[in-house]
Amino acid sequence: MPELIPEPSRVAAAGQPPKLIDEYVGRANTGHDGLSIAHMRSPGGWAEPGQRPEFDEFTIVLRGALVVESDGAEYLSVCVPAFAPARFIATNNPPPGRRGNTAIAEKEAEMTGSQIDAQYSTGLSRPRIEQALIAAGQDLGHLRPADLGPLEDFHTMGRIATGQLAELAAITSEDEVLDAGSGIGGTARFLADRYRCRVTAIDLTEEYCEIARWLNRLTGLDDRIGVRQGDVTDLPFADATFDVVTSQHVQMNVADKARLYREARRVLRTGGRLAIWDIAAGTPGPLSYPLPWADRPELSHLAAAGQLRAAVESAGFAVEAWNDLTGQAAALMEAFLALPASPLGLHAFVEDFAEKARNLTRGLSSGRLRVIQGVAHAVA
Numbered sequence: 001m002p003e004l005i006p007e008p009s010r011v012a013a014a015g016q017p018p019k020l021i022d023e024y025v026g027r028a029n030t031g032h033d034g035l036s037i038a039h040m041r042s043p044g045g046w047a048e049p050g051q052r053p054e055f056d057e058f059t060i061v062l063r064g065a066l067v068v069e070s071d072g073a074e075y076l077s078v079c080v081p082a083f084a085p086a087r088f089i090a091t092n093n094p095p096p097g098r099r100g101n102t103a104i105a106e107k108e109a110e111m112t113g114s115q116i117d118a119q120y121s122t123g124l125s126r127p128r129i130e131q132a133l134i135a136a137g138q139d140l141g142h143l144r145p146a147d148l149g150p151l152e153d154f155h156t157m158g159r160i161a162t163g164q165l166a167e168l169a170a171i172t173s174e175d176e177v178l179d180a181g182s183g184i185g186g187t188a189r190f191l192a193d194r195y196r197c198r199v200t201a202i203d204l205t206e207e208y209c210e211i212a213r214w215l216n217r218l219t220g221l222d223d224r225i226g227v228r229q230g231d232v233t234d235l236p237f238a239d240a241t242f243d244v245v246t247s248q249h250v251q252m253n254v255a256d257k258a259r260l261y262r263e264a265r266r267v268l269r270t271g272g273r274l275a276i277w278d279i280a281a282g283t284p285g286p287l288s289y290p291l292p293w294a295d296r297p298e299l300s301h302l303a304a305a306g307q308l309r310a311a312v313e314s315a316g317f318a319v320e321a322w323n324d325l326t327g328q329a330a331a332l333m334e335a336f337l338a339l340p341a342s343p344l345g346l347h348a349f350v351e352d353f354a355e356k357a358r359n360l361t362r363g364l365s366s367g368r369l370r371v372i373q374g375v376a377h378a379v380a
């Protein structure tokens with residue numbers, strides 16, 4: 001029985017800058033797992049990590065060449081069995097009944113969770129942080145929130161960026177805040193301490209959630225901060241629960257940007273604010289890995305700043321501030337790298353942090369990475 005496929009689904013792609021994969025037949029668009037057919041468009045300068053896929057791929061090049069020098073390429077890709085990404089971006093929702101099956105979606109969520117866990121968990125973060133605090137002369141029985149400053153902000157420009165973002169979002173003591181992708185809880189503690197607001201912190205990495213709870217207790221902020229383990233693309237909160245959603249350096253791990261910001265919009269009250277500090281793709285060209293959010297290119301889902309802004313706006317937000325702070329961040333990171341080592345820093349619990357920070361700084365200084373500060377309000 002012939003069946004019309006009215007539109008493809010956009011599937012998340014590896015590579016830098018990312019290619020576009022529009023899948024017509026396969027797991028994302030039609031639920032077929034025996035075969036997939038996708039229309040691929042690769043921009044000039046595109047490079048892809050080496051892969052060992054568990055399918056045979058037949059490629060029909062429509063334009064350009066697959067070893068892309070300048071112009072990009074366009075081709076059809078037929079995979080047997082069907083291409084199975086870790087996660088797909090369904091910018092065009094497949095028609096009801098053709099969405100693939102829930103088991104596949106659950107499997108993909110599981111894979112994403114375990115990849116993120118493998119990226120961030122070491123099983124040793126808490127004892128390492130404890131040692132670092134003691135080496136820095138801190139008394140764990142009398143820890144103040146500010147004592148943790150150099151250690152807990154897992155994003156470019158650290159506490160400076162958090163402070164600027166909070167000011168821009170005009171957070172007050174009346175606000176119910178969600179920190180989406182909260183890491184070890186630095187942003188949540190900063191906001192709860194400075195603005196006396198209630199904060200919910202959510203992160204996929206259980207090890208980080210446990211550390212956040214422990215540090216909240218040590219700093220006496222556990223009565224104002226709740227910590228949940230969970231996925232920012234599937235938030236376990238009712239609609240219109242929060243006044244502010246903050247999210248710093250999390251989006252780069254999330255392939256499905258549309259779903260990320262739709263979830264942020266859903267849990268915000270109308271008029272509430274979304275405040276983000278995120279890395280975006282800059283000028284095309286290879287990046288050095290590991291980066292702070294991804295040891296390998298497959299874990300990095302960078303989008304250009306314009307695409308991020310469009311994803312935020314399409315999710316039901318009006319942008320109030322959108323600042324590219326790449327120059328400032330690169331200069332600050334260069335200065336930071338020149339500082340003598342101190343016991344308190346992200347290197348205390350982030351594997352290979354010095355190398356990750358150097359690669360990030362190189363990406364920012366070369367313009368291949370951009371860093372964006374944005375605040376948007378939720379519209380009806």
Ligand SMILES: C[S@@+](CC[C@H](N)C(=O)[O-])C[C@H]1O[C@@H](n2cnc3c(N)ncnc32)[C@H](O)[C@@H]1O
Nearest residue numbers: 153154155181182183203204205231232248253
């Ligand atoms: C680079 S760290 C940033 C942590 C924190 N926002 C900060 O700035 O200190 C990225 C964090 O995002 C979390 N993350 C990545 N993908 C996530 C997802 N889908 N849902 C929830 N957390 C996620 C990771 O577990 C990690 O803690």
